[in-house]
Amino acid sequence: MTVVADIYELWAMFRQFNKKQAIGMVENQSDFYLGEKRWPAIGRGYNSGVLMYNIYLLKKLNWPKLWSASTKRAALDYGSTRLADQDIINTVIKENPELIFEVPCVWNTQLSDRTLSESCYKQYKVKIVHWNSPKKYNVDNKDGEYFRSLAVGFQEYNGNLLRKKLQFCNNVPLSAPRNDSIDDICSEFHGLSNMHWRTILFFREYKYVAVENDITFVAQLSFDRLQTIEELVKAWPGPISFTLYVSDPELLKSIAFITNSEILKDRWNVAYHAVFKEGDVYPINILRNIGLRNVQTQFVFLADIDFYPSNDLYETLIKYITVYGSLKNKALIVPAFEIQKFVNQLPTDKKRILDGLNDKSIIPFLSMIWAPGHTPTMYNTWRNSTKPYKVKWEVDYEPYIVVRSDVVQYDENFIGFGWNKVSHIMELEAQNYEFIVLPDVFIIHKPHTPSYDLGRFRTSSVYRLCLRLLKEEFIKRLNKQYNRNFAYHNTSAMLPYIRRRKRHNRVIDFSSTTLETNTDYPNATE
Template identity: 40%
Template sequence: MCVFLSLEINEICCAVSDGRSLLLSACLVESTEARLLERDVLASRVREVEEENRQIRLQLSQSQGLAAQPVEGNYGNQQWAASADTGPEDVENTAEERANHSECSRSPTAEKCELIHVACVCAGHNASRDVVTLVKSILFHRRNPLHFHFITDTVANQILSTLFQSWMVPSVQVSFYDADELKSEVSWIPNKHYSGIYGLMKLTLTKALPSNLSKVIVLDTDITFATDIAELWAIFRKFTGNQKQVIGLVENQSDWYLGNLWKNHKPWPALGRGFNTGVILLYLERLRRIGWEQMWRLTAERELMSMLSTSLADQDIFNAFIKQNPVLVHQLPCFWNVQLSDHTRSEQCYTEVSDLKVIHWNSPKKLRVKNKHVEFFRNLYLTFLEYDGNLLRRELFGCPSQASSESTELQHALEELDEDDQCYDFRRERIMVHRVHLYFLQYEYTPTDDGTDVTLVAQLSMDRKSIVQLDMANTKKALVVPAFETLRYRLSFPKSKAELLSMLDMGTLYTFRYHVWTKGHAPTNYAKWRTATTPYKVEWEADFEPYVVVRRDCPEYDQRFVGFGWNKVSHIIELDAQEYDLIVLPNAFMIHMPHAPSFDISKFRSSPSYRYCLTTLKDEFHQDLSRKYGSAALKYLTAQRNI
């Protein structure tokens, strides 16, 4: 019906065009009055058909919209049609709104370069790790500038602020808000959900976020986007015009709020199946206007008198509030929050639509959730988990640049490089600022009072009894950790030096790279280490690349040596040039486990160009070393030439 009507109008418009051309061709024999009359008749006919078309659309929307549930905006729109203060103009607007839900209508889109605001509550190491995958999925699809608002604890603030500062994604702003300052707002609510107190903090966003921020998309950290977030942002325009709708949500896809999961199951009150709060459109300006903070508090206080605690954190309170005020909710299509917990009916959603927008891993088991299509969703998640975030540093063409000074300086440095240089990739990597994700795993740190703190870069067991004795805090020492390797993929790690020596004698372990690159670790003097009981000093030799423990203020790795080859070698050279003593620890050791060859070592083995560039970089390193340390650095160049 819709397609036919649009074609009819197009045909009439074509007739007008053809009629004018005919009139022009006949203008020599027609009078001016006749031409004007003919044009008026055609124009009148166009207006008549347009009016007929509008009336048919209105009739269709009234008959279909009242008989069937609309795709979105259900509760708010139905309440509007039934409200006593709705006038004829409002009824027509509501009917036209329903017409927009037909298959013929187009989804609204965000304005070009419109700033989109996204809020997340993120606390602790695990959530900080999860939210990066969410952010990468958003950045991959986005075409608009973004402003992320993070409610964080101290741990997440440090991790994410460092990450975004080093990431330097153009047209992305980040703001942080202290979760500790908000705890008192929700700490009085007993909560059984695994998210703890942080699972209640979305209730406080009208207070936490800036007062001049009118709209925000609120997301859980276990969300993956499969489309441009601007499509979701544009739905704010569908919030009904008399400003009653303030919250956009997707219906819950589990039976939780129906209360029939087990005997005596008593959930919080909800409208039907209730709504899931993993994805929320919050119209902050309108929420503040209706006194949201007081309203949700009254709701929570009333229900806690009988419920005693929440089971699903903020979601219980949102649903209890919506049941009392259904006119305030704008229902979103299910594909904006496909929920993958064990007991959901999400399959009913994603088998009925052709386009999935947002995947929500709303289960404590996350990727191990039971779902017959879980492999498809898991692969989508893993795509963004493993995606190189540096590739997302792309400009938004046609939008004003919001690049930081660091990003601008980096861009100038990159532009000065010669792209025809055979070693361009190496030189580019040297000046690139790489993303830094602090404390990727759970980490707790308590400083010591004696200045003997140690940060380990590799998995090893060491005697700290050595740090104090060797006066590491006041002397230049690099403690060499003897390295061994096994060819077995499963190994019972030796618990002592005696056990390691036994495995070495039986052939279960070998000295590191003894069969392919003995020079790398030969100066460690493994024969002496077998019987050593105290630390001993060794001398630098060409290509020596041991694993070492050094002070924090030691020389940093030379970033020109990226990928495979000479990164540890060049570092040990510079330590020796700065007169660090190389001291082997007698009771410390590490074991290298077998793994597939890296991409870079494969390039080194197969590409003459790669090996040529590595040789070129070695020569440049020696030149820089000579300028830096003078004649003392000649021994390194001489040793290299004698190999």
């Protein structure tokens, strides 16, 4: 259905119902009910595409008993329904004609193969277009192109624009007074966690059969990474959670891609969630939390979309969980690697990883450009290890981990590039987690083009400043909440200087300040 009018007009029509009318419907715009062996209907009957119910009156009439009694009588004479609920409702109306309020035809302009709707839309302005044919948009109708253009127009629409017309209460100022401070400059970092994101959970059917000690692979992605999910789905037979950051048209394309993929179309243990794009930022930790909050397994593997699992990773992780039990305050680390040279096939077992490490075609993930991120995993120990081993947390550590699904959520103030995973691991350290490296599993990073947010981090000193301030706020919170003493650099001493510059010059250039200090890995190529 394509709604091309203000739906409130339809709601307001309830005021026209008399005291006995409980159901509002548009007349069926075909001769279906005039054929032989049809369920009873008044004339052409009524189409159930748009239904208005006076629930209060239906309750007084004992609606469950009313429709079931009519259905039983009709079924004895006419057999099974052909149009399901529509046949049943029409039978009830045939026996109780006082219930029906006839809604104007424009509120359900029906486009079946045998439609008679032309007499309606040629005379009046259409309010709702109803593609009530199994062919949907491919229906054979001489005016079909016009109506298809309406549907396509809405599909290409940015749904967030529908939220731009704000309603304000009387006597409430439209906006708070601006504060000439760093808060204005870094507002995008501080405002996102309180923002209401337009979200669709499980936009495709999800079926899950419980397995003991089961694990969900949790990842988030943007539309340009969509094709990478096929390889991951092939390599991970267990449940998966994907949270997509998309525009409205991108969501439709994503659904089409999944539906038509031979790999994806029959995998029902993959949960797909959609968060709609808003502004220029990538709310990475918000996406992660949406996936994390909606898993149905006791354990999760918190990873990224651009990694390929080792052989039997899913089954092996379940075995380790069986050994370690509930994983209370424990995080199992899956070591991450990256390819240095082009290969036809990614390594899937430890022997090939070791061969690659020896000839330097494989290296520990980010070891060339951001060593603190994964060095604490102790890759030299991993080479010869046959048993899990514990490692100590260090500053900026960001491994990929298996934990309980009730693990603390990611800090949603971290957006785009920089410290989004580091902060989560740091909070686990604050909660006294044990970090345990697994000796016979791994993931391989698949190269991809640099993200927009990485570009902003590299080129914008303001972005880096705001991220550094956010880090300080985060660490202060951890110290207070968990009675810890994590160190941080005090950037706040610069704030009076920043305020003065903003107040007098209105333009700020931080390129000459000492705040260029890198927040994450500055020379990253991806």
